[in-house]
Amino acid sequence: MRAMVFDGNSPVLQDMQVADPQPGAGQLLIDVHACGVCRTDLHVIDGELAHPKRPLIPGHEIVGTVAALGTNVTGFAIGDRVGVPWTGHTCGHCRYCRSGRENLCDAPAFTGYTLDGGYAERTVADSRYCFHLPARYSDVEAAPLLCAGLIGYRTLAMAGDAQRIGIYGFGAAAHIVAQVAHHQGRDVYAFTRPGATAPQQFARRLGARWAGGSDESPPDRLDAALIFAPAGSLVPAALRAVAKGGIVVCGGIHMTDIPSFPYALLWEERRIVSVANLTRADGQAFMTLAEDTPLQIKASAYPLADANRALNDLRNGALVGAAVLTMR
């Protein structure tokens, strides 16, 4: 099969023919139709995350159909449309798995990082971590749901019932979360790179009450700020923008160092938290929400062989919405 492969060193993926994977016990063999390109893929190939599988097929927003079943698979049949997310395995017996926090498992495996992912014509995945997908979305539209949507949803959930939600970095995750928050009757304030008017207009079209640069002050104090851009300098900026008792939620897996800031910014019970990975319960809850809520998914499709171009467009901030690789 054709695959775009990270050799462990060069950030340029190699277009290669590799052997088809074979489904082991509990696994699905999947004909991949589409795979989203996530900022985490950039962090992996740019060497910002430790100990990736080498060589590695990246990609953890996989949409395809089941081509074959390993032994002991339940809940899926050949031909089913299926989604594969970032969390690919958890141990099931550590203290986190036993307390409903499998996203923090001590011995996890992650799709497109420590397991081969979806930048390929076929992949295998543990069926227990795969999802059925809402029929209302095409393959290209469904791919960004599997990380941008899911992690975005968990990030928003960390904000509790906050009414005024600021979103820093208006890319793939933000454009989905903004719609969910708007649909829930919350007020969305979108922050982009200073001067980036296209994503600001995009945010307003999706219902944002206000959109501006990350160096600007919103017209109202925020109850929560969600940060999806990987810039640590946004943490004190977001703290400045939140009201007393407000929360700053960092939704990315990697961020540049956070500059020091005066304690007064944290005072009055402001909080800073991060979001790590997802649980299967998050996935089920979000897929149900996405089925019931017509989300407009803005995705640019690239042929699999153009994965490097898609990654560069993401790296350079040239995208509005998500990038998705297509295999057919």
Ligand SMILES: [Zn+2]
């Ligand atoms: Zn565990």
Ligand SMILES: [Zn+2]
């Ligand atoms: Zn991701």
